[in-house]
Amino acid sequence: MAFTDRKKRRIAEALSDMPYAAATVATTVDKLNREYFLPAIQRPFVWKPEQVVALFDSLMKRYPISSFLFWAVAPENKPNWQIYKFAENFRFGEIHTEPAETDGRTVRLVLDGQQRLTSLLLGLRGTLSIKAKNKRWDDSSAWQRKRLYLDLLVEPSIERSDDGDQQDIETPYGFQLFEKVPRDEAGQLWIKVGDILNHPTRSDFEKYKLSVIERLPGSTPRDCEARARNNLDRLYDVIWIDEIICFFTENEQDYDRVLSIFVRANDGGTKLNKSDLMMSMIASKWTDLPAKEEILSFVSMINDRIDRKNNVSSDFVMKSCLLLSDLDHIYKVSNFTNHNLSIMRENWARIKLTLRRTFLLVNRFGIDRETLTSLNALLPIAYYLHSVDVDLCEGSSAFISRNRERIRIWLISALLTGAFGGTSDSTIGVAKSVIASNIRISQEFPLSDLFDALSKQRKRPTYITDDHISALLEVKYGQKLSFLILSLLYDEKSWGAVPYDIDHIFPQAETIRSKLMATNLPVSKIEQIIAASAKIGNLQLLSSTENNKKNAQKFADWALNVDSGYYECHLIPQDRHLWDVLMLPEFVREREKLIRKKLLSLSGDVL
Numbered sequence: 001m002a003f004t005d006r007k008k009r010r011i012a013e014a015l016s017d018m019p020y021a022a023a024t025v026a027t028t029v030d031k032l033n034r035e036y037f038l039p040a041i042q043r044p045f046v047w048k049p050e051q052v053v054a055l056f057d058s059l060m061k062r063y064p065i066s067s068f069l070f071w072a073v074a075p076e077n078k079p080n081w082q083i084y085k086f087a088e089n090f091r092f093g094e095i096h097t098e099p100a101e102t103d104g105r106t107v108r109l110v111l112d113g114q115q116r117l118t119s120l121l122l123g124l125r126g127t128l129s130i131k132a133k134n135k136r137w138d139d140s141s142a143w144q145r146k147r148l149y150l151d152l153l154v155e156p157s158i159e160r161s162d163d164g165d166q167q168d169i170e171t172p173y174g175f176q177l178f179e180k181v182p183r184d185e186a187g188q189l190w191i192k193v194g195d196i197l198n199h200p201t202r203s204d205f206e207k208y209k210l211s212v213i214e215r216l217p218g219s220t221p222r223d224c225e226a227r228a229r230n231n232l233d234r235l236y237d238v239i240w241i242d243e244i245i246c247f248f249t250e251n252e253q254d255y256d257r258v259l260s261i262f263v264r265a266n267d268g269g270t271k272l273n274k275s276d277l278m279m280s281m282i283a284s285k286w287t288d289l290p291a292k293e294e295i296l297s298f299v300s301m302i303n304d305r306i307d308r309k310n311n312v313s314s315d316f317v318m319k320s321c322l323l324l325s326d327l328d329h330i331y332k333v334s335n336f337t338n339h340n341l342s343i344m345r346e347n348w349a350r351i352k353l354t355l356r357r358t359f360l361l362v363n364r365f366g367i368d369r370e371t372l373t374s375l376n377a378l379l380p381i382a383y384y385l386h387s388v389d390v391d392l393c394e395g396s397s398a399f400i401s402r403n404r405e406r407i408r409i410w411l412i413s414a415l416l417t418g419a420f421g422g423t424s425d426s427t428i429g430v431a432k433s434v435i436a437s438n439i440r441i442s443q444e445f446p447l448s449d450l451f452d453a454l455s456k457q458r459k460r461p462t463y464i465t466d467d468h469i470s471a472l473l474e475v476k477y478g479q480k481l482s483f484l485i486l487s488l489l490y491d492e493k494s495w496g497a498v499p500y501d502i503d504h505i506f507p508q509a510e511t512i513r514s515k516l517m518a519t520n521l522p523v524s525k526i527e528q529i530i531a532a533s534a535k536i537g538n539l540q541l542l543s544s545t546e547n548n549k550k551n552a553q554k555f556a557d558w559a560l561n562v563d564s565g566y567y568e569c570h571l572i573p574q575d576r577h578l579w580d581v582l583m584l585p586e587f588v589r590e591r592e593k594l595i596r597k598k599l600l601s602l603s604g605d606v607l
Helices: 005-016 025-031 049-060 075-080 114-125 193-198 202-213 222-241 255-265 274-285 291-304 314-324 338-364 375-388 398-417 425-438 447-458 466-472 481-487 513-517 523-533 544-550 555-559 565-569 581-606
Strands: 020-023 036-039 068-073 089-091 107-112 127-131 143-151 158-160 166-170 174-178 190-192 245-250 500-504 539-543
Touching: 025 114, 025 222, 025 245, 049 114, 049 127, 049 143, 049 174, 049 222, 068 075, 068 255, 075 338, 107 114, 107 255, 114 143, 114 193, 143 193, 190 193, 193 202, 193 222, 202 222, 245 255, 274 291, 274 314, 274 338, 291 314, 291 338, 314 338, 314 375, 338 375, 338 398, 375 398, 375 425, 398 447, 398 466, 398 481, 425 447, 466 581, 481 500, 481 539, 500 544, 513 523, 523 581, 539 544
Parallel strands: 036 107, 068 245, 089 127
Antiparallel strands: 020 245, 068 107, 127 143, 143 174, 143 190, 158 166, 500 539
């Protein structure tokens, strides 16, 4: 049944809406830099000249060159993203980043296939500048601008050894790169590969083919002429006829979905991650400084070159840029628009200062990479310091001392109660809102309001309650929370100034199983002593000097030689009959009562 023109049009429209499709090389190359462009998240073109040549050899041999992945960007979303052109004239060893002007154009961004499409463009319509060996990069004469040519008289075949056995090695077609048009020497017939684009119709192509064949000498053997015709026909077919560009078009405008697709599609080579992609987007917009080096250098400084060692990631820094610029703080692609990236760049100097102040402050609390259980818990502190523009590490005024202690209590409480566990974006959002509202009235850190708001948001207390304390008292020596819990027991506030160790009040040497077994105690009692030895109730913080001095002394001997303030400072039960290792379970129970009372009093003391 014959199709009417209207029906044909409907079928074509239906097919155009399908995500899977195929096209010819000529059609695809014609759309490069007109409809097909590159997103900022793409890495630079890195293929070598021999890889470009090999791709065209694969086309001529009709080998599959894998599929492609495009993203159709809605017109209203085009202004949000930095969009780049494919390189048409490429100099190897350099990075090509030419912005594209897409007004009035349909835009499809290439998520997978950049290297292959760029190679097709360079081979058919562009040039490749290659540096001559042993010449300097800055020597203009070192660079040779080459185009792709094909010798039509070369026919690949399976190589055979001298004894006639077939070898599993194919010779390539005659593709080569030349700076100048190669001369037809004996047994050669060269054409510029890109010339094939000038002859879209079969009749045009036949005229072109005839003009090429006429260049052959009259003495050319018939089989050579036939070979030239066949190779030219094959080139025409793979460029104009065969739909060998198979692609999938993603139409969803969910940027994080597109990002996930991009990561999956590019996972065959060097592993990509979200940090790499976000960094690429920042680097594409922050053109006045090397953004990647700038951010990584800052991360290194925070981690290794301030009071204590930290474990900051570039992801944390980039997320902080969003929050401290008063943008949507959720770390997703759709928040890294051109507009937002410009705002982040304007604020970058102040953001660095704020984050440095934040880490210096929490390091002074004794919190570092060994004890910080949630980086996200620092973001509300950073937002407060950024908003009021204050350095709480400098000075000793009543305001600084009071708010430094408020932040210490809030942070450690948030870490101990797991306020930023799980999905913390909404928690950060609530904290930001509370701080922003309060600083319009007062520059005080809003400890009480934060506790209230986050407790409602998390549907459980984010301040330390009696139930929390019961759980905290079960924390054992060696667990990350142990230092944080113990640091709350002391009036000392500058844990970062002097190294402190977690010490067993009753030394571990006294609670060795074999030593306890020699006392003929019941096994159940021995198990109780060993279990009590590792609990918070048997742990204290001592300076490294004090800890070395105490060493493995029996607690009773050590306690008799300390000053009177030691017992109150370390919350030591003063009933001396508990100072024997055999009474350790009872000693721990009594000390836990003192610890519970101290922890419950903290918020009240500050407020």
